[in-house]
Amino acid sequence: xPSPVLSADTDLAAAFADLRRRTGGYPAWLGGLRERAFARFxxxxxxxxxxxxxxxxxxxxxxxxxxxxxxxxxDAARPLPVSVRRGDAAGVQLGFSNGRWSRALSSAPADFxxxxxxxxxxxxxxxxxxxxxxxGRHAAWEKNPFTAWNTALAEDGAFIRVSxxxxxxxxHLLFLSEGTGAPTVAHPRNLILLESGAQATVVETYxxxxxxxxxxxxxxxxxDGAFLDHAKIQRESPDAFHVQSIAVTSQRSSxxxxxxxxxxxxxxxTDIGVLFAGEGGDCTLNGLFVGEGSALxxxxxxxxxxxxxxxxxxxxxxxLDGRSRGVFHGTVLVRKDAQKTDAIQSNxxxxxxxxxLVHSTPALEIxxxxxxxxxxxxxxxxxxxxxxxxxxxxxGEQEARALLTWAFASDVVARFKPQIVREEVERALSTRxxxxxx
Amino acid sequence: MTEHSSSPLLQIENLHAxxxxxxxxxxxxxxxxxxxxxxxxxxxxxxxxxxxxVLAGRPGYEVTAGRVLYKGRDLLAMAPEIRAREGVFLAFxxxxxxxxxxxxxxxxxxxxxxxxxxxxxxxxxxxxxxxxKEKAKLVQIDEELVRRPVNEGFSGGExxxxxxxxxxxxxxxxxxxxxxxxxxxxxxxxIVASGVNALRTPQRSMIVVTHYQRLLNYIVxxxxxxxxxxxxxxxxxxxxxxxxxxxxxxxxxxxPAPPAPVGAGA
Ligand SMILES: Nc1ncnc2c1ncn2[C@@H]1O[C@H](COP(=O)(O)OP(=O)(O)OP(=O)(O)O)[C@@H](O)[C@H]1O
Ligand SMILES: [Mg+2]
Numbered sequence: 001x002p003s004p005v006l007s008a009d010t011d012l013a014a015a016f017a018d019l020r021r022r023t024g025g026y027p028a029w030l031g032g033l034r035e036r037a038f039a040r041f042x043x044x045x046x047x048x049x050x051x052x053x054x055x056x057x058x059x060x061x062x063x064x065x066x067x068x069x070x071x072x073x074x075d076a077a078r079p080l081p082v083s084v085r086r087g088d089a090a091g092v093q094l095g096f097s098n099g100r101w102s103r104a105l106s107s108a109p110a111d112f113x114x115x116x117x118x119x120x121x122x123x124x125x126x127x128x129x130x131x132x133x134x135x136g137r138h139a140a141w142e143k144n145p146f147t148a149w150n151t152a153l154a155e156d157g158a159f160i161r162v163s164x165x166x167x168x169x170x171x172h173l174l175f176l177s178e179g180t181g182a183p184t185v186a187h188p189r190n191l192i193l194l195e196s197g198a199q200a201t202v203v204e205t206y207x208x209x210x211x212x213x214x215x216x217x218x219x220x221x222x223x224d225g226a227f228l229d230h231a232k233i234q235r236e237s238p239d240a241f242h243v244q245s246i247a248v249t250s251q252r253s254s255x256x257x258x259x260x261x262x263x264x265x266x267x268x269x270t271d272i273g274v275l276f277a278g279e280g281g282d283c284t285l286n287g288l289f290v291g292e293g294s295a296l297x298x299x300x301x302x303x304x305x306x307x308x309x310x311x312x313x314x315x316x317x318x319x320l321d322g323r324s325r326g327v328f329h330g331t332v333l334v335r336k337d338a339q340k341t342d343a344i345q346s347n348x349x350x351x352x353x354x355x356x357l358v359h360s361t362p363a364l365e366i367x368x369x370x371x372x373x374x375x376x377x378x379x380x381x382x383x384x385x386x387x388x389x390x391x392x393x394x395x396g397e398q399e400a401r402a403l404l405t406w407a408f409a410s411d412v413v414a415r416f417k418p419q420i421v422r423e424e425v426e427r428a429l430s431t432r433x434x435x436x437x438x
Numbered sequence: 439m440t441e442h443s444s445s446p447l448l449q450i451e452n453l454h455a456x457x458x459x460x461x462x463x464x465x466x467x468x469x470x471x472x473x474x475x476x477x478x479x480x481x482x483x484x485x486x487x488x489x490x491x492v493l494a495g496r497p498g499y500e501v502t503a504g505r506v507l508y509k510g511r512d513l514l515a516m517a518p519e520i521r522a523r524e525g526v527f528l529a530f531x532x533x534x535x536x537x538x539x540x541x542x543x544x545x546x547x548x549x550x551x552x553x554x555x556x557x558x559x560x561x562x563x564x565x566x567x568x569x570x571k572e573k574a575k576l577v578q579i580d581e582e583l584v585r586r587p588v589n590e591g592f593s594g595g596e597x598x599x600x601x602x603x604x605x606x607x608x609x610x611x612x613x614x615x616x617x618x619x620x621x622x623x624x625x626x627x628x629i630v631a632s633g634v635n636a637l638r639t640p641q642r643s644m645i646v647v648t649h650y651q652r653l654l655n656y657i658v659x660x661x662x663x664x665x666x667x668x669x670x671x672x673x674x675x676x677x678x679x680x681x682x683x684x685x686x687x688x689x690x691x692x693x694p695a696p697p698a699p700v701g702a703g704a
């Protein structure tokens with residue numbers, strides 16, 4: 001079986017043609033969307049440093065590698081990487097291997113009243129009409145070439161729908177990327193729909209080995225008065241490339257929280273955009289990125305206060321060691337009519353080595369006059385006085401450094417929801433801080 | 439006088455130290471025997487805290503001459519944490535806030551590091567709880583403070599109390615108290631001083647830095663030294679404090695060479 005090869009200039013068109021051939025049954029709206037997205041991707045090309053939002057993140061290494069999608073094999077039984085959750089009594093897990101649904105990584109189908117958790121490939125095949133009002137309508141594929149690429153080629157991912165007034169236990173989405181010798185690419189595409197008054201917890205976990213590119217898009221619609229706790233844990237291999245756009249549309253009086261932890265890869269970039277489309281919405285974005293080696297960890301947030309009386313809170317913390325790079329860019333846009341907006345954004349960074357670096361850019365764009373907006377950004381090192389204080393009590397230097405680093409992270413980690421995410425992030429952080437005392 | 443078979447706990451000989459290129463200690467000599475309490479007084483900026491920090495091993499304090507023997511070993515060659523594990527404790531003039539680290543957690547790690555070093559079994563959470571309860575009573579520190587992040591948002595007095603609380607838990611051999619009385623009202627002073635006195639044992643030595651004679655009414659020192667301009671210019675008994683209270687330091691600053699070190703068995 002020849003597998004399509006993707007690289008920037010050569011075979012993208014072939015890949016797209018192949019997809020078209022294999023999936024000719026798509027309805028016209030979807031076929032048309034894919035054509036437009038693909039054309040847009042070709043037009044935009046991979047971003048360069050001239051592009052403001054990619055100024056500090058050079059994706060040339062991604063463009064250079066001939067990425068190959070991996071043929072689907074839903075039944076391949078593979079050992080689970082350590083500490084990867086399976087669905088339990090309180091939750092359900094959908095697992096994806098190199099972007100395709102995997103039986104081995106998924107829990108047995110569970111029957112929740114009013115809740116659908118399905119591979120989106122099934123929905124594309126059987127019920128594309130469920131997708132039409134949302135697919136490609138939340139994520140800005142016209143602007144972001146990676147999103148366009150995903151929109152053109154995505155074949156699988158998770159579809160979650162929580163119907164009016166229903167409440168779900170935690171839904172775990174596991175994305176396992178494995179380089180199978182050749183560099184592999186996956187384009188997971190998730191759609192999370194909460195109808196009015198619905199409540200859900202969704203956890204996306206990205207793990208993997210080898211040289212892989214995960215180009216994910218998650219579109220989220222939080223209906224009137226609905227509550228969504230969304231979490232993302234990214235801990236792929238040091239050779240991995242990861243790009244994800246999370247696009248959220250928040251309706252009247254809804255609540256959205258995001259807990260996001262990124263532990264690296266060669267490049268790991270997350271764009272999270274929240275649009276307040278209805279009044280009285282509330283969004284909380286909490287994030288931690290922890291870089292070592294030569295990792296580049298990039299978080300871009302955009303909160304679009306398009307309607308009045310919405311509240312947004314953002315706390316992002318970065319810990320950079322080795323020669324790693326951190327990028328935080330947070331835009332808070334308050335449109336003309338968005339009176340009574342209440343927005344706070346904070347980004348604090350800790351540099352653990354001389355060679356680590358972080359670019360932190362808070363950007364407030366305010367066009368309304370009756371608003372409360374604050375932002376703050378700091379970059380610092382471990383407090384030498386505190387370090388000495390700890391050592392003067394008998395705590396070893398490495399332990400003291402680990403303890404202070406842990407303390408730096410802890411106030412944002414403590415905000416993470418649900419608890420299982422908090423615990424997993426603490427575990428991952430512990431392995432990064434070897435001397436941390438118990 | 440009979441010869442003492444054991445060497446002194448601490449011997450500071452001709453200690454010179456600089457901070458940021460400025461020589462602050464200019465030949466300090468001091469001998470501290472086991473179980474003795476030494477008060478150190480002196481004008482602002484005379485080098486009292488510098489001496490304390492050099493003994494505790496604070497980075498950035500460069501020793502340019504002299505030596506310090508602790509239990510007969512080269513103290514200055516030890517990392518700060520090793521000094522602490524060997525029983526040196528500094529109660530800071532300005533205790534440091536450590537946000538995000540609770541007092542209990544901090545103490546558990548410190549105490550177990552010390553205990554491992556001394557070949558003692560580590561304490562678990564239950565043992566630690568019992569120990570901290572007991573010691574908290576000694577300095578009358580609110581148990582609520584024990585659970586809070588280290589010194590964060592503590593009042594000046596609470597921070598000082600917390601230092602003595604830590605000292606009680608860590609059970610040092612040589613405690614250096616740097617102006618533990620500053621910022622304490624008379625009631626708090628009495629409580630802290632009685633906590634310190636409760637920790638006086640025939641094995642434990644203390645160096646008590648203070649500006650005020652009133653502290654020495656509660657913690658009665660065996661010896662008193664006056665540090666002026668980086669040198670000990672006068673040593674004596676506790677009554678010297680009264681004289682200083684009356685006359686200030688100026689009359690001493692004119693004194694010539696520093697006196698010989700004072701030891702206990704003399
Ligand atoms: N980090 C530093 N860099 C430069 N100079 C310093 C530093 N720390 C202390 N000094 C200087 O060293 C001298 C002695 O300071 P030190 O704190 O030891 O005095 P002190 O006797 O404890 O005074 P006080 O009674 O006010 O506490 C002062 O002149 C002070 O300005
Ligand atoms: Mg001082």
